[in-house]
Amino acid sequence: EVQLVESGGGLVQPGGSLRLSCVASGFTFDNYWMSWVRQAPGKGLEWVANIRQEGGEKYYVDSVKGRFTISRDNAKNSLDLQMDSLRPEDTAVYYCARRGASPDYWGQGTLVTVSS
C-alpha cells in the first residue's frame, strides 16, 4: 500500500524558516518524480515544486523561487521542503504527492501557519 506521511508543519513568524519532510513507503521511491502541493485555508490547490527521480531536476512556482528548496534522499525514501523567508501568504496545508505532473497518491498534509 502506498503511503506518504508528512511532518514538520507548525506556527512560524514571518521571515522565519521551516523544514517539511515526507516519508514514503509501499512503492519504489526512486522510480518517481515527487511533488509538493499546498492549499491555503478554504482555498484551492497550488502546485509548489517537484523533483526528478535522481534529484537533478527541480521546478518551483514563481512565488516560492529563491525561498523554498525541494530535495530528496532516495536511501531514506524521503522528500523534504526547506522553506525560508516565510510570508503570511505561505500559510497552507502542504501535501507531499507521488509523481511530478498529475500526482496519483497524496499524503494527509501538514499545516504551516505563518503569523506573528
Next chain:
Amino acid sequence: ETVLTQSPATLSLSPGERVTLSCRASQNVDTYLAWYQQKPGQPPRLLIYDSSNRAAGIPARFSGSGSGTDFSLTITSLEPEDFAVYYCQQRDNRPFTFGQGTKLEI
C-alpha cells in the same frame, strides 16, 4: 502561466442525476489535463489523467473528455459519496496549475 477556469462554481444536484463539469484552459494544453475529487479534511484523489484515462480504482461512472482548451468531467449517475469539490489540473507547461474548483452539493 496557464489559467484554468472551471464552471460552474457550485452545482446543486440529487443522487442519481447526471452531471458534466467544465474546465477551460487559457492556452492549448493538448490532452494533459487531470481531474481530482476532494472531500473536506481529505487530500485530493486523482480521478482522470491525460483527459480521459481513469485512475486506478475509479468507478466507470466517471469519465473525462476534451483536448486543447476545453475539457469536461461527466458523472453518469451521482452517488451520495460523489458530493465534493472537483478540480482540474494541467501538466502541459510549468507551472502546473489547478482550476479554482467546482463544488457539487446536494
